[in-house]
Amino acid sequence: MQRIDHPLPWSHLGSERQLSVFRFGAGSRKVYIQASLHADELPGMRTAWELKKRLGELEANGQLHGVIELVPVANPIGLDQYVQSSHLGRFELGSGKNFNRAFFELSGPVGDLIGGQLGTDAAANVALIRRTMGQVLDRLPAPGSQLEALHRLLLRHACEAEITLDLHCDFEAAIHLYALPQHWPQWQPLAARLKAGVALLCEDSGGSSFDESCSAPWLRLARDFPRAAIPPANLATTLELGSMGDTRVEQAQANCEAILGFLAEQGLISGDWPPAPDACCEGMPFEGTQYLFAPHHGVVSFLREAGEWVEEGDALFEVVDPLQDKVSVVRAGTSGVLFALDRGRYTQPGIWQAKVAGRDAIRAGKLIND
Known part of the structure; x- marks a missing residue:
């Protein structure tokens, strides 16, 4: 395991925040998993800790076939926002902005840079697009706030991934997920493993949320350059892991094993894993x-x-x-x-x-x- 700590700029005098990324495995394939971007939504953070332990074991046993990056605390800004004993982790107190809105849109700048280079070789296009996404983010002007810096770091790590999981929860809720309708067949085994109640499907929900900022640029580039072979190369979802109070040990462990089982189905983890249940929730618009x-x-x-x-x-x-x-x-x-x-x-x-x-x-x- 490799730990990568990114200091966040714009800290107040005498203080510093950082974003910590834990990297497991090696290879050309990559998975990115983050938790608690809404910082008061803690089932994901608890699940991420179970994942951290299990991924360490799997790496030591040589069972990982690719890179898995894990960010258990995706929002150190919101984690610190307590007001009169109430944790307010959904919006940044200073700006009032939702932590999971207004992520940078990559398809336009990427298309401007490399549209003429995209051809009929899908694998070459995917490699070029991923590389260019990183370059676009790296060349942006210095961030104007700590929130903007956080957004860029999260997106920078995720834009290279082929699978992206953003772990959230709702107030009182059944497990559910948000995804592109084009990706729903691929997500069904994970939904079945998690015993999700429903999947909510759309291409653009209107908020530039993190998962859509990872997956939707591939659709937009494919439409902007119809003669090029551009597959949907970042399978991204928001996983709502039930209710805010669903942090019990057995719940976190079950979520962890469901995610690992899904990744094993994708060829990223070896070993014996139970098959996904046949029963699965519906995908609804x-x-x-x-x-x-x-x-x-x-x-x-x-x-x-x-x-x-x-x-x-x-x-x-x-x-x-x-x-x-x-x-x-x-x-x-x-x-x-x-x-x-x-x-x-x-x-x-x-x-x-x-x-x-x-x-x-x-x-x-x-x-x-x-």
Whole structure:
């Protein structure tokens, strides 16, 4: 194992933060795994520690057939953001920016540099594009903030990978994942191993999130240069590992073994691994996800559990205003998987309370919430 520590610029006087990358194995193939980019989403960090131990064992036994880079703490900035005993790891306090939005878009600059060099040799194109992605990021002007520097470092390590896993969680949720629809067949074995409840599929959710910034440039380059052989060479996903409190040892170990089993299927790890289960969740269009909101202020009582299938019209939660004796029942507007619930129990209009993934598109434009 090799440890790489990147100091982050723009630290305050007398302090310093760093991003630590742990590199296992060797070879031309590469996997990149990071955890807790939203720093208060800790199931991924706990799973990453299990991965760190297991990858060390596998490397020592000569079972790795490629490089696996692991970043257990992808957001040291947000990890430090405690306000009156509450951990606020989703947004940078200074700027208000979501840590998993507005990553640099690579396809345009890469196409400008090498579009004329892309030909019919897919392997040569992949090598050239990966190399150029790194050069584009390396040649950018100095970052203007610590957050911008963090984004560039994460993307710089991931842009060379053929598989990228970004480990997150939701407030109260079933395990689920976000991916490009073109990649869903390849992700199904991992979803089955994780016993995921649903996969949410779209090419552009509207937020320039980390996983899309890794995978979508390959689609865009293929469309911009249709005569060139450009495969989707970075299989990237956001894995939502259940609820914020899902950090139990057995959960982290199960997540770890599911990920390792998937990587073994891809030929990156040797040894005996159990096959992926036959049963797998559905892949739903992200445009089919309904966000449900309270019609007024009040206390929320959920009537269904995350992970359940619900039918259109089913009661999902009620909102009680105890001053006006007002009770409102909020019902599903589509049939699908109730995959996430808010963690708060006092709400107001404009704050989502539940998310239902349906089979039919009902939204357009920006799909992802902040």
